[in-house]
Amino acid sequence: MKTALLQLNVSDDPVANLPQTVAMVAEAASKGAEFILTPEVTNCISRDRADQTAVLQHEADDITLKKLREEAVRHGIWLSIGSLALKTYDADGRFANRSFLIDPAGQIAARYDKIHMFDVTVSETETYRESAGYRPGGTAVVADTPFAKIGMSVCYDIRFAYLYRALAQAGAEILLVPAAFSPVTGAAHWEPLLRARAIETGSYVLAAAQTGAHASASDKPRKTYGHSMAISPWGEVLADLGTEPGIALVDLDLREVAQSRKRIAALSHDRPFEGP
Numbered sequence: 218m219k220t221a222l223l224q225l226n227v228s229d230d231p232v233a234n235l236p237q238t239v240a241m242v243a244e245a246a247s248k249g250a251e252f253i254l255t256p257e258v259t260n261c262i263s264r265d266r267a268d269q270t271a272v273l274q275h276e277a278d279d280i281t282l283k284k285l286r287e288e289a290v291r292h293g294i295w296l297s298i299g300s301l302a303l304k305t306y307d308a309d310g311r312f313a314n315r316s317f318l319i320d321p322a323g324q325i326a327a328r329y330d331k332i333h334m335f336d337v338t339v340s341e342t343e344t345y346r347e348s349a350g351y352r353p354g355g356t357a358v359v360a361d362t363p364f365a366k367i368g369m370s371v372c373y374d375i376r377f378a379y380l381y382r383a384l385a386q387a388g389a390e391i392l393l394v395p396a397a398f399s400p401v402t403g404a405a406h407w408e409p410l411l412r413a414r415a416i417e418t419g420s421y422v423l424a425a426a427q428t429g430a431h432a433s434a435s436d437k438p439r440k441t442y443g444h445s446m447a448i449s450p451w452g453e454v455l456a457d458l459g460t461e462p463g464i465a466l467v468d469l470d471l472r473e474v475a476q477s478r479k480r481i482a483a484l485s486h487d488r489p490f491e492g493p
Contacts, residue, residue: 372396
């Protein structure tokens with residue numbers, strides 16, 4: 218199945234970002250992609266909570282979700298919206314970081330709210346407290362499609378191997394890791410983590426990412442690592458988009474998943490143990 222990973226450089230303005238995303242979806246579809254993936258926070262990258270409150274919408278009203286559902290119908294494609302930053306009705310006002318899988322009829326086939334929050338101190342000058350603005354999800358999701366079972370995750374989830382093992386043991390053959398990764402941690406950890414998750418589970422790992430310096434009207438630009446990647450079930454890097462916005466096309470052969478899992482059947486070799 219021909220699949221396209223979109224690497225975006227979005228700003229803090231969802232209205233301004235949408236035409237670029239729509240154009241790239243159309244380009245990927247014109248090149249034969251049947252399954253198209255966008256990165257984490259496809260609609261808006263911002264660290265200013267007041268600005269987010271002003272520009273973000275609830276799921277039912279979100280312009281990016283509405284338009285991309287229409288584009289799935291227009292092009293007859295499956296579409297992974299890596300995630301959208303969305304308002305919720307939570308009393309504390311926190312947002313959701315929510316991923317969507319859209320079918321060719323424009324219907325939402327699956328939703329997933331990012332479970333693990335990026336609360337880290339990368340350096341003295343680079344800290345993140347995602348949980349201050351976003352509420353974590355609590356449910357792992359495997360979506361059943363006509364072409365594959367798909368395990369959903371978002372960005373920082375990649376560091377928690379047990380999630381991907383659970384997804385694969387529940388039948389997932391493709392693992393999605395849309396991201397807006399830090400340049401510092403990306404340079405050190407991004408590729409090894411993606412390859413490890415593929416090798417451990419014998420799955421395709423598809424990671425569409427944000428890249429570059431993201432324009433902001435209210436805060437200094439946030440930077441992301443880029444390097445959208447597709448990894449084979451044997452751990453080979455099939456595509457790496459580097460640091461410029463663009464599209465990577467890869468052909469997925471689900472027989473490779475079955476072959477990798479037959480060669481090394483680690484998913485069925487769990488053993489009980491005591492301690493530590």
